[in-house]
Amino acid sequence: MPVTSFASLAIILAIAFFSRLVLGLLPRVRVPGVVIEIVLGIVVGPAVLGWAKADEPVRLLSTVGVAFLLFLAGLELDVEQLRGQRLRLVSRAFALSLLLAAGAGYLLKGIGVVSNPLLVAVALTATSLGLVIPVLKEAGAIDSPLGQLVVAAASLGDFGAVIALSLLFSRDASTTSTRLILLGVFFLSVAVVAWSVSRGRRSMRISSVLLRLQDTTAQIRVRAAMLLLIGLAVLAQHTGLETILAAFVAGAVVSVIDRDEMHTHPLFQVKLEAIGYGFLIPVFFVTSGIRFDLKALTDHPSVLARVPLFLAALAVVRGLPALLYRSQLGGRQILAAGLLQATSLPFIVTATMIGVEIGALTSANAAALVAAGLLSALLFPVLAVALLRGEMAHDHTASIGTATSRGPNGRTRSPV
Numbered sequence: 001m002p003v004t005s006f007a008s009l010a011i012i013l014a015i016a017f018f019s020r021l022v023l024g025l026l027p028r029v030r031v032p033g034v035v036i037e038i039v040l041g042i043v044v045g046p047a048v049l050g051w052a053k054a055d056e057p058v059r060l061l062s063t064v065g066v067a068f069l070l071f072l073a074g075l076e077l078d079v080e081q082l083r084g085q086r087l088r089l090v091s092r093a094f095a096l097s098l099l100l101a102a103g104a105g106y107l108l109k110g111i112g113v114v115s116n117p118l119l120v121a122v123a124l125t126a127t128s129l130g131l132v133i134p135v136l137k138e139a140g141a142i143d144s145p146l147g148q149l150v151v152a153a154a155s156l157g158d159f160g161a162v163i164a165l166s167l168l169f170s171r172d173a174s175t176t177s178t179r180l181i182l183l184g185v186f187f188l189s190v191a192v193v194a195w196s197v198s199r200g201r202r203s204m205r206i207s208s209v210l211l212r213l214q215d216t217t218a219q220i221r222v223r224a225a226m227l228l229l230i231g232l233a234v235l236a237q238h239t240g241l242e243t244i245l246a247a248f249v250a251g252a253v254v255s256v257i258d259r260d261e262m263h264t265h266p267l268f269q270v271k272l273e274a275i276g277y278g279f280l281i282p283v284f285f286v287t288s289g290i291r292f293d294l295k296a297l298t299d300h301p302s303v304l305a306r307v308p309l310f311l312a313a314l315a316v317v318r319g320l321p322a323l324l325y326r327s328q329l330g331g332r333q334i335l336a337a338g339l340l341q342a343t344s345l346p347f348i349v350t351a352t353m354i355g356v357e358i359g360a361l362t363s364a365n366a367a368a369l370v371a372a373g374l375l376s377a378l379l380f381p382v383l384a385v386a387l388l389r390g391e392m393a394h395d396h397t398a399s400i401g402t403a404t405s406r407g408p409n410g411r412t413r414s415p416v
Contacts, residue, residue: 008052009061009283015040016282030133030385032377034285034374039374041289054290058283065246066350068276070128071229073158073346074251075269089328090153094160095322100320101125104313113143113306116360119169119351123369124317126161126312126347127154128290128377132340135381139388146333146335146388149325150340157318158347166236166245166349167362169341186239190232190249198257214265221268222275226252244350250397288349288370296364297371303364310372315380318342331388341385348373 019036023029046053054062103122105117114120132154136142142151213220228249236246258268296304319338326334352369355361361369 001118001131003410004056006057008055009057010043011052011056011281012041012286015044015286023179029041030382032345032381034131034373035377037282037285038289038292038345038349038370041286042292042294043289044291045292047294052290054127054287058287058290061280061283062287063243065276065280065282065287066353067233067243068280069284069346070162070244070247070350071251072273072276072281073129074245074248074253075252075255075272076133076155080200086148086152089324090149090156093151093153093157093324096321096324097157097317098160100317104317108309108313114365115362116355119360120313120353120365120369122164122168123198123316123348123355124344125157125164125349126344127157127318127341128344128346129154130346131343131377131381135340135343135385139385141153141388145328146337149328150337150381153337153341157341159252161347161351162242162245162248165354166242169351169354169358186236186241186245187249189235190253192251193228194257212265215282216267219271221258221265225250225272228253240333271344285346288353291353292370293363293367297367298363300364304369306365306368307371307375310369311375314344314372315339315342316377318344333356336387338379339387343380343384345370345373381410 013059017198019040020033021032023031025038028331042050047054052058053274071416076414101121102117104124105114105119105121108114108120127150129151132150133142136150139163141147150216155235162338210220229247232246233243236243315338319342322334322341325337329337348369349353352361356363
């Protein structure tokens, strides 16, 4: 019986721990932890130092990690944000993104950069909700009209991109029309599961048992969430769809049917995030760096030159539709919203991984796309926060000027 080595996994977990510890000790360093994890994965991987490799334990946990990443993304999906005027506005913006993405994909094919324009188009349509929300919270804009629009747009973008990737590009060899039928079967099955779970939660006996066992060693709610995640993943595999779709939908189902309006289990989501962000998701990101084909990116200047090209395409596809928000936002806010919407990394990593596996994307283009995603996560949020802070400083100065220009009786007077 072969002996399984956990040396590479130990190195990955060390990177996951110390990278975030150092960032915590240096709060002035505004670099997303995801970027650090991928870069350090490249450094310790075969491309540079060769200390770690994607062996069997690492590959298994990385696969579970990407599923958990999409599960938590679905869990963050706020259905309340996607309704009324806001839904109509972000839907139009996303439709424009789809058109721009298709145009960018075929333009890149026309100039000989890519061979499969649709995969590149799908990779460009998502926004990283997990990166955007912390930025909005830090800027104090999460509850503002800008924050609500960006969160709604990111939610719709994530959902639409996952559906498109699962529908158009699957490891299964079935046709698109067959996958469309299977997609309908999958969502019908999900609806039945969600209805059954919702009915079960209304039972007083089941609810009392859940309440009694949720914070014991049983951790019954966490176990139920894991069962739903893996169960839908199995269902997706049997219907020829991508596991990432099942993971995202599982999170969305939990978000919808378990809102905890009575605050009976406020630690439930914290526990799920602890499993994901504390263990599984960092393994996926560091492993993505280990698998990163640095040689393909650096050996040929033409490949390296594609990075700013993909970054510009990302800015246009997801950033330009923010102009449709001009009825709700000011000039700087529109630019900030566009930059935040164009921040995308986890989905690009996932899409390129699938693209390389099914032969729809070369390793060189995958490396260039991931590098563009890294730059978007590094640059766009910083620029957006600077714009928002400048906007708040401008508003604060204007309010002071207005206040000092009026006397106690409300009459205008000189501020001097």
